[in-house]
Amino acid sequence: MRKAVFFFIKIGLLVAAAVWLAQRPGRVTIEWLDHVAEMPVGIAAILILLLVWLIMMATWGWRLLRNGPGMLGRRRDAGRREGGFRALGQGWVAAAAGDADIATKSARTAEKLLQEPALTLALSARAAEMRGDAKGAATYRKAMLANPATELAGRRALMQQAMADGDRAAALEHARRALELRPKADWPAKALAELEAGGGNWLEADAALARAQKSKVLDKADAGHRRAALLIEEARQAAAGGRPEAALQAAQAAFDMDPARVPAASLLARLRAKAGQHAKATRVLEQAWRLGPHPDLADAWGETAADQNPLALVKRYEALVAMKPGAADAHVGLAEAAIKAQLWGVARNHLEKARELAPSTRIYRRLADVQQAERGNGPEVQALLNKAMSAPADPRWRCTQCGTTHGDWHAVCDACGAVDAITWPKATTR
Ligand SMILES: [Zn+2]
Incomplete structure (x- = not known):
């Protein structure tokens, strides 16, 4: 103007x-x-x-003649790109909505209009996956690996696919490469740790978590918790493989990282006792017991005693009860020792205490045993056994991911493959 x-x-x-x-x-x-x-x-x-x-x-x-066609072309290109981006956006929205048809059509339009694989490959792969074309999806994802901008996303999808197919070696390779590419991304280290743990490579899994902790992908408490789980398994493996020194070292490391973790404390105590270090074993169990009583700690308390004489064991359990009189598991432990020493009165006494604190099937069964040993089979025994049937079940280790219960704690749930997911359902103290 x-x-x-x-x-x-x-x-x-x-x-x-x-x-x-x-x-x-x-x-x-x-x-x-x-x-x-x-x-x-x-x-x-x-x-x-x-x-x-x-x-x-x-x-x-002259200027119009010379530049005219270029100007028109540029305008046409801008139109194509705009159409391409619109198709790309529509494709992702369709993918999120689970509409395979629209996602596929939009992916093809975007591919044709944009001619930029870095922008469209991920959508094309997703669309192929949605219409059940696993091979096509894999082809698109492998093409993503060629471009630095899309490699990490491609690795992640290929790793997940390999895990779903049960191809651990391929999944491991993608996770390792992803970690090299982007050490600060949070999923590669976690995935690598899970894959190594799933394969029983406890030390490699631990190394991956240590790296994640170092690069601040996992906070210290979280990493420590997970690493303790792996080190317990490493200690078990070493103990079973006749490497007591390595076993002790791993168990000690696990206990230091997470002293409240029952399997770490009970394993360390048992290993120490096996090596003749009974006083050390007792100190480990005392520390763990104060953090949270548990039936496995109560069992280990007796197993790790230097003197296995029944009367000596009764005395030892009295000390455990004294530490936390409100812990039912200590009373049960003391009752078990008393049963071995044939001190029926003491056994019944403490089983009754435990029943008041936390009634369970196991306690009624032991009460029936004591009744039978002392006074023979009678209606009281049957009454106690009936009560055992209707009493609350004893707590067990349980996977928080799939709900499967386990007789023993493990770092990896063998039912669903989740790592560090098996927990004890509730506190035993009241
Ligand atoms: Zn599970």
Whole structure:
């Protein structure tokens, strides 16, 4: 708009100048070769103006001829890109909505219009997966590996596919490469640790978690908790493989990372006792017991005693009860020791205490045993056994991922493969 105003002002000034000149007397003579032209000054000025205008028009026309097609092409390209991006967006929305048809169509349109695999491969792979074309999806994802911008996403999808197919070696390779690519991304280290743990490579799994902790992908408490789980398994493996030193070292490391973890404390105590270090074993169990009583700790308390004489065991359990009188498991432990020492009164006494604190099937069964040992089979025994049937079941280790119960704790749930998911359902203290 301003340009146009200036243009008219310029034209006006020129015309005014020409008129002013035309009104002045005088003539202009132009001699060119043999021709001589003579005219008034005003006419000459108008002719010059006309010439300038013609040159301007010619320049504008030339520019339009030369750039015209490019300009039109650029506009067409912009239109294609816009269409491509629209298709890409529609495709992802369709994928999120579970519409395989629209996702596939949009992916194809975006591919054609954008011609940029980095932007469209992931959608094409997702669409292929949604219409059940696993091979096609894998092909797109392998193509994603060729581009640094899409490699990590491709690795992740291929790793998940390999895990679903049970191809651990391939899954491991993708996880390792992803971790190299992006050490600060949170999934590769976690996935690597789970894969190594799933294969029983406890030390490799631990190393992956240590790396995750170092690069702050996992916070210290979380990493410590998980690493303790792996180290317990490593300790078990070493103990079973006749490497007591390695077993002790791993169990100690697990206990140091997570002293409240019952399997770590009970294993460490048992290993220490086996190595003749009974006092150390007792200290480990005391520390763990104060953090949270547990039937497995109560069992280990008796097993790790230097003196296995029944009366000595009764005394030892009295110390455990004294530490936390409200812990039912200590009373049960003491009762078990008393049964071995045939101290029926003491056994019944503590079983009753335990029953008051936390009644369970196991306690009624032991009460029936004591009754039978002391007074023979009678209606009281049957009554106690009936109560055992209807009493609350004893707590067991349970996988938080799949709900399967386990007789013993494991770092990996053998039912669903979850790592560090098996927990004790509730506290035994009241
Ligand atoms: Zn499970």
